[in-house]
Amino acid sequence: MASLAQRIIEEHAVEKPRDGLGPGDIAVVEPDAVLVNDVTGLLALRVLEETGADGLVDCRRQRPQVVIAFDHYSPAPTAATATGHRRLRLFARERGCTLWDVGYGVMHQAAVEELVEPGWLVLGADSHTITYGALSVFSTGIGSTEAAYAMATGRLWLRVPEPLYVRLEGRLPEGVTGKDFVLRLLGVLGGDGAIYRSVEFHGPGVAALPVSDRLTVANMMVEAGAKTALFPFDRTAAEWYRAVRGREPPREAKRLRVEPELGADSLELDLGETGPMVAEPPAPYNVAPVEEVEGLEVDQVFIGSCTNGRYEDLEAAARILKGRRARTRLIVAPASRRVYEKALRTGLLEILHEAGAVIAPPGCAACFGAHMGVAGEGEVVVSTSNRNFPGRMGAPSARVYLASPYTAAAAAAEGRIVDPRGLLS
């Protein structure tokens, strides 16, 4: 069977080679949705205005759905970013585009909660658009110019990626999460081991991997260069869909399976052999087991982002922090308004607040290094986000360690990096 990525591209293709589509071939597709944020949306708007194509954008058309989301600078930290919001807000109103204004949350979290459907093809001017592959969506990051083109014409070209299959066995041990697993996988792949590939997960371990973990795994595959990262739409995904969307998943979602062809490139990993991991600076694939950095003193902990700002992540952090007091600065940013609301209702925010956390509004917050917890020179940060390049979270000399919400919460509780399994209640 062809890769899942190829099948989804094929279903959305309006132009393709006469003799059929295969890896490496180019197809012109009609995406179901195009998303931009408050960084890339402005760049796309500039391209539209400069080319005179802005008159073509009419979001009232059924397809593609166009979403403009304010997440990187939310609420606006400067007059310039507020003015940028204002321009995009006016544009969205004028053209009838969906606007996720200040406080709505990280675009990717809102998209999986309420926008994307299994089997869709989604283009987003943000590299972590890849996250939706956890729900069997072919989703990929595009540039702002491409986003402008797709907004104006409803089309874009795509090259069909070569698949890279990952067969999962076993299940994650207690206190170990999808984040630890994806860091381990990044250690295997490096920063370029999946360039322009469709990473497709299959095997008996998939069923035991909750969707919240699948989202984390798909999210970070872009750090190995992947074009897209897909999970099958199985029973676990269907249950998640019912719980989150409050309705039955589309019937045809069942056909979104991952079935590697014989001889295709494949990796095999046992989830059960994963332990707590960190990514040391300067890159997400520079990984090590937590014991190798145990004892390192920490100044700030950030729990949030499209990688690990979900309810399950806050719940994991609260398991560690309940009844404890953070010895570092601790910033918690729920990934979306919906996550925030649920954590408020169930008392998670209270637990985290009592542990000394500053609760930031839903959005990218400290992840992007723009506001809400920028790190100072020489500081050590443990973060549940996905990138730790120099300068990513503030000062170039700040050192960012990426970790799971358990490990991040444990670092806050102890003031240094420790194995979180010793603190689980």
Ligand SMILES: CC(C)[C@H](C(=O)O)[C@@H](O)C(=O)O
């Ligand atoms: C601002 C945006 C273009 C960027 C991305 O594409 O990923 C950001 O979200 C990031 O995480 O670095």
Ligand code: SF4
């Ligand atoms: S949370 Fe971080 S990684 Fe995700 S979109 Fe925002 S800045 Fe990018």
